[in-house]
Amino acid sequence: MTHLLQLNSNTASFADFKKNKEIPKIIEANVLKALSYYPELQNTHIRFEFKQHIKKSVMQAQPVALSLLRKKENRIYKINISALFRLTHTAIPIHQLPDSIMIGWIGHELGHIMDYESRSTWSIIGFGISYLLSKKFIQRAELTADTFAVNHGLGAYIIETKRFILEHADIPQAYKDRIARLYTSPDEIVEQVKALEEERELP
Numbered sequence: 637m638t639h640l641l642q643l644n645s646n647t648a649s650f651a652d653f654k655k656n657k658e659i660p661k662i663i664e665a666n667v668l669k670a671l672s673y674y675p676e677l678q679n680t681h682i683r684f685e686f687k688q689h690i691k692k693s694v695m696q697a698q699p700v701a702l703s704l705l706r707k708k709e710n711r712i713y714k715i716n717i718s719a720l721f722r723l724t725h726t727a728i729p730i731h732q733l734p735d736s737i738m739i740g741w742i743g744h745e746l747g748h749i750m751d752y753e754s755r756s757t758w759s760i761i762g763f764g765i766s767y768l769l770s771k772k773f774i775q776r777a778e779l780t781a782d783t784f785a786v787n788h789g790l791g792a793y794i795i796e797t798k799r800f801i802l803e804h805a806d807i808p809q810a811y812k813d814r815i816a817r818l819y820t821s822p823d824e825i826v827e828q829v830k831a832l833e834e835e836r837e838l839p
Contacts, residue, residue, distance in 0.1 A: 657681075704757045744781050782794055795826060
């Protein structure tokens with residue numbers, strides 16, 4: 637995985653991506669690495685916040701509600717991150733996950749923020765309602781986030797993160813089943829990456 641941990645060649649420094657960001661120091665390196673793949677978000681206001689528990693999720697990207705009343709360029713987003721990664725019989729601090737898994741997970745959540753950035757305030761409100769009510773909408777939303785991540789060069793991280801979840805012996809089966817049911821599979825991401833590479837090779 638050494639090649640995955642190199643600085644994204646499109647950026648001069650991870651520090652460039654700290655602008656308008658609130659990041660817990662213990663995960664700062666991985667967050668900045670993921671952000672380096674999204675130059676469009678360089679000036680976007682994003683808070684990364686640890687939470688003791690996030691229902692049915694490990695990470696969750698959301699707009700800060702009151703900021704939706706502002707102009708789009710002044711919106712604030714937050715990525716909630718479960719402080720503990722819960723296994724079947726125990727739990728570990730989330731920052732103890734391998735770097736590549738954290739980068740993939742955060743990269744997926746940043747894909748959601750890219751989606752939000754393309755939407756009007758009313759569209760985001762509709763997104764939130766539909767996400768709560770429709771399984772098919774969740775599937776489309778998660779595919780959209782993964783597609784943003786793949787198109788921005790994070791495909792290898794996304795594949796590794798999904799395989800880590802689905803193949804980890806100690807992750808609760810109910811969580812694995814939810815991921816398999818609602819999220820893009822590793823094989824589908826592989827196909828997305830191949831298609832993107834083929835497209836870029838065309839004259």
